[in-house]
Amino acid sequence: MSHKLKKITIHLIEDDISQRDSIESLLVYKDYIVKSYSAAKDFFKNVPFERPAIVIADIQLPDLSGVDLHRILMEKNITCPIIFISGEASIQQSIDAMKQGAIEFLVKPFEIEELTDAVTKAIHIELKEINLNLLIENLSPREREVYKLLLKGHNNQELIDKLHLSLPTVKQYKSEVMRKLNVKSLSKLIELAK
Incomplete structure (x- = not known):
């Protein structure tokens, strides 16, 4: 592997x-x-x-x-x-x-x-x-933005404001990022990047 x-x-x-x-x-x-x-x-x-x-x-x-x-x-x-x-x-x-x-x-x-x-x-x-770098390379530029903001601890509303997206779109991006980085929760995502 x-x-x-x-x-x-x-x-x-x-x-x-x-x-x-x-x-x-x-x-x-x-x-x-x-x-x-x-x-x-x-x-x-x-x-x-x-x-x-x-x-x-x-x-x-x-x-x-x-x-x-x-x-x-x-x-x-x-x-x-x-x-x-x-x-x-x-x-x-x-x-x-x-x-x-x-x-x-x-x-x-x-x-x-x-x-x-x-x-x-x-x-x-x-x-x-x-491994993390390889996974991040799989993210689209937009997903990478979402990933960086999630690491900073931004919530959905802040993501909506910063990225000018709707809530369903933000949720979609978040789940894509977590799927591609193979993590189940936000806390795991942050742990991965430590």
Whole structure:
């Protein structure tokens, strides 16, 4: 079915060779496709990359901080999950990373389980987003408008006012959006997009 689409690629950016090798061999052993880089500039040569993908990045790269790397990805509209690893975590860095939407912040030396749990969590989030994006592509432009307004919590009357449609038409659009996104209720629709 859908998660058979493509294997997930893990982009690993770590300048410490021994650290990079040990993380890479662990992930390869777990049957992931891993692309490794020793610096952000090498990684950016590969951007944009195919999704589904996740990024594991050292927070202190020689040429860029992990937080900046994440910001640049977001500016390029690449929203895949990111896990940061750090030798000596400054509290501020981890706060900045999390505020910006990092999935996890691991401080070395971390346990193998911590890393694999973070990777599993990131993959789950990535596949959910990819699936949602595929579903949204099936919506007509009008249905997409309705979807965005529903996410903002607009009720029928607000939809009627904003879209200049009649109530039966609004209801029709709503049920189409929910059918195409395969959700039974509005709360499920909002949960899907979280």
